[in-house]
Amino acid sequence: MGEPVPGRVALVIRHQEIAHLGSFAAVLAAHGYEVRYVDPRSIADEATDADLVVVLGGDMGVHETEAHPFILAELAWLAARLEAERPTLGVCLGAQMVAEALGGRASPGKSTMIGFSKVNLTEAGMDSPLRHFDGLPVMQWHGDSFRLPAGAARLASSAEYSNEAFRMGDYALAVQFHPELTGDMYAEWIADGADELAARGIAAPDLLAQRDEHGAAMETASNLMLDEWLTNLSS
Numbered sequence: 001m002g003e004p005v006p007g008r009v010a011l012v013i014r015h016q017e018i019a020h021l022g023s024f025a026a027v028l029a030a031h032g033y034e035v036r037y038v039d040p041r042s043i044a045d046e047a048t049d050a051d052l053v054v055v056l057g058g059d060m061g062v063h064e065t066e067a068h069p070f071i072l073a074e075l076a077w078l079a080a081r082l083e084a085e086r087p088t089l090g091v092c093l094g095a096q097m098v099a100e101a102l103g104g105r106a107s108p109g110k111s112t113m114i115g116f117s118k119v120n121l122t123e124a125g126m127d128s129p130l131r132h133f134d135g136l137p138v139m140q141w142h143g144d145s146f147r148l149p150a151g152a153a154r155l156a157s158s159a160e161y162s163n164e165a166f167r168m169g170d171y172a173l174a175v176q177f178h179p180e181l182t183g184d185m186y187a188e189w190i191a192d193g194a195d196e197l198a199a200r201g202i203a204a205p206d207l208l209a210q211r212d213e214h215g216a217a218m219e220t221a222s223n224l225m226l227d228e229w230l231t232n233l234s235s
Contacts, residue, residue: 007032007034008031008032008033008034008051008052009033009034009036009050009051009052010028010033010034010035010036010050010051010052010053010054011036011038011046011050011052011053011054012035012036012037012038012053012054012056013038013040013043013053013054013055013056013074013094014037014038014039014040014056015040015056015057015058015060015093016057016058016059018185018188018189018192019056019057019058020037020056020180020185021035021054021056021180022180022181022182022185023179023180023181023182023219023222023223024054024179024180024222024223024226026223027223027226027227027230028052028054028226028230030227031227031230031231031234033051033052040070040071040073040074041070043070043073043074043077044073044076044077046077048077048080048081048084048086049081049084049086050086051087052087052088052089052230052233053078053081053086053087053088053089054088054089054090054091054094055078055088055089055090055091055093055094055095055097055098056091056092056093056094056180057091057092057093057094057141057142057178058092058093060093061093061096061106061108061144062075062093062096062097062100062106062107062144062146063106063107063108063144071097074097075097075100075101078097078098078101079101079102082098082101082102082168082171082172085169085171085172086171087171087172087233088171088172088173089172089173089174089226089229090172090173090174090175091174091175091178091179091180092141092142092175092176092177092178093142093144094174095146095165095166095174095175095176096144096145096146096176098168098172098174099146099147099148099149099152099163099166099174100146102149102152102168102172103149103150104146104147104148104149104150104152105146105147106144106145106146106147107144107145107146107147108143108144108145109142109143109144109145109160109161110160111143111160112142112143112200113140113141113142113143113158113160113161114140114141114197114200114202114207115139115140115202115206115207115210116137116138116139116140116210116211116213116214116215116218117137117138117140117158117159118135118136118137118138118158119133119138119156119157119158119164119165119177120156120157120158121133121134121155121156122153122154122155122156122157124153124154124155124167125154125155125156125165128155128167129173129224129225129226129228129229129232130155130156130165130175130225132221132222132224132225132228133156133179133218133221133225136214136217136218136221137210137214137218138177138178138179138218139177139178139181139186139211139214139215139218140158140176140177140178141178141189141193142176142177145161145163145176146163147163148163148166149166149168151168151169152166152167152168153166153167153168154166155167156175161176163176164176164177165177170232170233171233173229179218179221179222179225179226180222181215181218181219182215182219183211183212183215183216183219186207186208186211186215187208187211190204190207190208191204
């Protein structure tokens with residue numbers, strides 16, 4: 001891991017209690033970050049110059065601004081931060097938020113992905129911290145997508161979604177899948193999403209079997225990815 005720098009703050013935008021930092025928490029701590037969770041409904045009260053911002057997932061869509069009015073304020077806040085090229089990491093909904101704030105467009109996808117599957121790394125992806133996922137299934141749980149912002153580099157795609165990850169310069173990284181997920185979190189998400197899974201004909205035991213087969217390798221790769229990205233920010 002990189003050398004920790006005491007006194008740094010990671011502001012973590014948390015859209016749901018169930019969607020937290022997971023395995024990322026230990027990596028951030030190892031890099032000397034004090035983690036502070038913030039509700040997106042009060043994000044306008046926060047300064048945009050935190051050392052690091054992590055935008056986590058949630059079951060709402062960026063386009064659902066009538067049902068979730070806070071989304072517009074969150075996007076404006078992120079746009080101001082990203083315009084200043086401040087380090088920002090987006091995960092799933094967070095990736096869609098980052099894309100929209102940078103001038104891309106988040107929208108409903110044509111399918112919902114739930115479970116472990118491989119993503120295809122681009123040449124830029126293989127030259128990025130995402131290289132640790134090469135050949136590894138990662139956990140997906142999303143049904144929305146985004147158009148790449150101008151100037152962004154696509155890092156990964158999948159059979160169903162052309163944009164699974166991108167970076168903007170060295171300051172912004174966004175991934176559609178859930179690298180932060182631990183085995184316990186996955187079990188909790190499966191229990192919480194039982195109705196959705198039943199409606200889609202997805203069997204919870206099958207998802208748990210995928211976790212048992214692929215979860216540990218993904219968690220290792222995820223921690224290596226985040227460690228490398230944070231180290232690069234400090235160099």
